[in-house]
Amino acid sequence: MSSRTASLRSLSRATATTTATSPGIRLFSATARRAAPSAHRALVFREHGALNDALSAHTFRALSPPGPGRVNVRVRLAPVNPSDVNVVEGVYPNKPSPETLLPPDSGGTQDFSVAGGEPVQSVDGGEGTGEVYVPGNEGVAEVTAVGEGVSGLEVGDWVVFAKTQPGTWASARQVGARDVIRVDKDAGEVTAAMLSVNPPTALCLLREFVPLKEGDWIVQNGANSAVGQLVIQIAAQRGIRTLNFVRSREEQANNALVKHLGALGATHTFTYDALADRTLTAHIKQLTHTAPPRLLLNCVSGPQTTGLLRLLGQDAQLVSYGAMSKQPLALPAGAQIFRGLVARGFWMSAWYAAHARKEREALLEEVVRLKLEEPRHTVFTVQAGWSDEEAGRRVREALGVQGRSPGGEKVLLRVEDPVV
Amino acid sequence: MSSRTASLRSLSRATATTTATSPGIRLFSATARRAAPSAHRALVFREHGALNDALSAHTFRALSPPGPGRVNVRVRLAPVNPSDVNVVEGVYPNKPSPETLLPPDSGGTQDFSVAGGEPVQSVDGGEGTGEVYVPGNEGVAEVTAVGEGVSGLEVGDWVVFAKTQPGTWASARQVGARDVIRVDKDAGEVTAAMLSVNPPTALCLLREFVPLKEGDWIVQNGANSAVGQLVIQIAAQRGIRTLNFVRSREEQANNALVKHLGALGATHTFTYDALADRTLTAHIKQLTHTAPPRLLLNCVSGPQTTGLLRLLGQDAQLVSYGAMSKQPLALPAGAQIFRGLVARGFWMSAWYAAHARKEREALLEEVVRLKLEEPRHTVFTVQAGWSDEEAGRRVREALGVQGRSPGGEKVLLRVEDPVV
Numbered sequence A, B: 001m002s003s004r005t006a007s008l009r010s011l012s013r014a015t016a017t018t019t020a021t022s023p024g025i026r027l028f029s030a031t032a033r034r035a036a037p038s039a040h041r042a043l044v045f046r047e048h049g050a051l052n053d054a055l056s057a058h059t060f061r062a063l064s065p066p067g068p069g070r071v072n073v074r075v076r077l078a079p080v081n082p083s084d085v086n087v088v089e090g091v092y093p094n095k096p097s098p099e100t101l102l103p104p105d106s107g108g109t110q111d112f113s114v115a116g117g118e119p120v121q122s123v124d125g126g127e128g129t130g131e132v133y134v135p136g137n138e139g140v141a142e143v144t145a146v147g148e149g150v151s152g153l154e155v156g157d158w159v160v161f162a163k164t165q166p167g168t169w170a171s172a173r174q175v176g177a178r179d180v181i182r183v184d185k186d187a188g189e190v191t192a193a194m195l196s197v198n199p200p201t202a203l204c205l206l207r208e209f210v211p212l213k214e215g216d217w218i219v220q221n222g223a224n225s226a227v228g229q230l231v232i233q234i235a236a237q238r239g240i241r242t243l244n245f246v247r248s249r250e251e252q253a254n255n256a257l258v259k260h261l262g263a264l265g266a267t268h269t270f271t272y273d274a275l276a277d278r279t280l281t282a283h284i285k286q287l288t289h290t291a292p293p294r295l296l297l298n299c300v301s302g303p304q305t306t307g308l309l310r311l312l313g314q315d316a317q318l319v320s321y322g323a324m325s326k327q328p329l330a331l332p333a334g335a336q337i338f339r340g341l342v343a344r345g346f347w348m349s350a351w352y353a354a355h356a357r358k359e360r361e362a363l364l365e366e367v368v369r370l371k372l373e374e375p376r377h378t379v380f381t382v383q384a385g386w387s388d389e390e391a392g393r394r395v396r397e398a399l400g401v402q403g404r405s406p407g408g409e410k411v412l413l414r415v416e417d418p419v420v
């Protein structure tokens, strides 16, 4: 436990927010190379399972130069999101495509391509050359080589990924140029690494379902999640008042959390347990009686969420985007029939799939403009000097079952190219 | 039990569908009267409770002539719907207004007015003159007297009620002329009695949520409910295919039910239990694979309904309009987030409140044009010769807890004016 803490703590925010970039060399030819590393590393799984069981580290041969329309990138930072945990567990609908990552010492050329639709060359035989899955749905990467016919992207540019399950828990990837979106380095490395999933989710949750104006109230659970903290900030920027619910914790931690969310702009923060006391319900009804909440954002589900329904006004929307409690959500028929409650889901991947590239870019640009506070996080570096065996062990130890730091913070992975 | 059956059985469909009307005398003056009965009777409750506990019969003084803008009506037939049961139980949001129905032998004039907004004169003192509630949300009535300034309604016309909780479980009522809608006698007495709640509900359920075209599939539970049978017929008229779910019953009854629903136009009828066998799911998926169902109509809720969700395609709507199981509905987050399932409610009362009178009339006219088969039903007559005591006892006995006939059929009440 203490070593886990130490290994996470030793990589502080200072590291996380380093935004210096190596200038790189601007290259157009697909065969050109930039201080090329001799190998890369990825975190992979072969079978579904718990994060701290299924993950291992895998060193693989340096990327070949990108073909036409493709680019090589060095992944700088990639978060561990709850959905990544679900992907490894096998309970998420999207799954990375299987890949064959050839070890650096094996023969033959590697026609490496990233997950998500493109063909993947399967290599027969050879120890350690079987198929693996590389998790990681978002991150920030730096372009290291550009294939023929690619416009609008240069070596040194920062990009985020525009298609699901690109496999970002790796030091390098080769991707289609149209599957990445250039981002401004001003955004900062941490923000950029977590740009494409949580902030646009928070933004969409607040604008796609119920028209909200200044002074309106909304309710959310899991309010201290990364998404929850972003919702608080965006709402506060717009004068929308938030009733935030979190799990109860030891008193001091609780006070610190309430204070932290308040500083981000939370109007009120309560624990689910506190709602068992009906006087709190009455108090909230009193507070909100001129504008009863018409939006409940849910990433928890389970009985606590059902309890929140009575805070809602007529014709409200319950928008579910997660189910951290792993329990279903029970809806009383009366709320739906007589009080017009509509319950629906939101999935950022579906939104991306349904919107044109221009709209996606506009969404990300809007996110950057909002200048949101990064959620609390820790960076875990998979160090160049570690063997695959050591790297795997340390990652499993650090991520545990939940993929969060011992302090409950979001973990960002920085996978370094291994020294081989 | 057998006497209950007998008393219900003795009043057959033949009785129920008698449509002959007494021509009546056309009267304009509010003071005029038509072969006026000396008293009326209502089924009433004073405290919420089970139907077979809370209900009693109450003879009350003959209506005074209707004032300006009002009409007196004789209620011909009024159904016992599940929502009426819930009203008596006190678990329904709409509740009739309290009324004071003066006994025929007490002094003073009775300023009787019907529930639902109009002021009700409260009479102090006097045994048996306390406040009561008259249940009954729909029914067909015949106009017996017309107040000044009422146009478009004549004595002898049939009307249905255009506002909620008019208290139709009575032999006579006085209502605002704008709170009734004239219906064509061609509709038939039983159809007219059940015109304003179930058939428009079935029609709205099929047209307000998912655009449906010929060949599409829908799923419904409680398929043998009155609403369910209407849904089957309307769907069949439009070439929409229905997957109907019912509770399992003893084999012969089951076969008879499947046959009956089939004759109405049901494409397939299954029991909830049968779905426990995954091969049925596979079979249905196979059947519907070119047009996976996008509409699930739910009046049952509870775990059986959650089980039906896996029959739905992408972006489906689950529309709840009842919860006969009295259990909440558990929604798996994945269905909402990844499969775009939207869960909402439908309430006919809210629809009426949100639509203008013209639209309501158009809806009822459309219902009549559909020429739908009446759901299976039995008529229970509260006979003129019975004392209030006997009438109350027999009603409680006949309706039981559920308000259905021993054969599970819908009960229609015909409350006769008592002989006093």
Ligand SMILES: NC(=O)c1ccc[n+]([C@@H]2O[C@H](COP(=O)([O-])OP(=O)(O)OC[C@H]3O[C@@H](n4cnc5c(N)ncnc54)[C@H](OP(=O)(O)O)[C@@H]3O)[C@@H](O)[C@H]2O)c1
Pocket: A081, A082, A083, A197, A198, A201, A222, A223, A224, A225, A226, A227, A228, A246, A247, A299, A300, A320, A321, A322, A323, A324, A325, A326, A346, A347, A348, A349, A404, A408, A410, B337
């Ligand atoms: N639908 C979409 O498109 C979309 C997009 C982004 C995220 N999400 C989902 O949104 C959720 C939050 O993501 P995130 O990245 O913001 O997560 P995060 O920062 O890792 O935070 C996780 C949150 O879940 C709470 N939690 C964990 N287990 C819980 C339990 N058993 N009961 C109640 N709360 C529990 C945590 O509360 P404690 O601090 O009390 O442990 C914390 O608030 C996840 O379910 C994720 O999959 C969905």
Ligand SMILES: NC(=O)c1ccc[n+]([C@@H]2O[C@H](COP(=O)([O-])OP(=O)(O)OC[C@H]3O[C@@H](n4cnc5c(N)ncnc54)[C@H](OP(=O)(O)O)[C@@H]3O)[C@@H](O)[C@H]2O)c1
Pocket: A337, B081, B082, B083, B197, B198, B201, B222, B223, B224, B225, B226, B227, B228, B246, B247, B299, B300, B320, B321, B322, B323, B324, B325, B326, B346, B347, B348, B349, B404, B408, B410
């Ligand atoms: N929202 C609205 O505006 C609106 C309008 C009209 C009706 N409704 C609702 O729609 C529902 C049906 O009304 P209706 O007049 O058509 O009813 P009905 O003809 O009296 O039929 C009742 C139905 O409920 C089923 N049922 C009873 N208890 C059940 C249980 N524990 N589990 C599963 N099924 C059960 C019965 O099945 P069995 O034959 O197996 O007992 C039957 O199919 C009611 O809930 C009513 O309140 C709502």
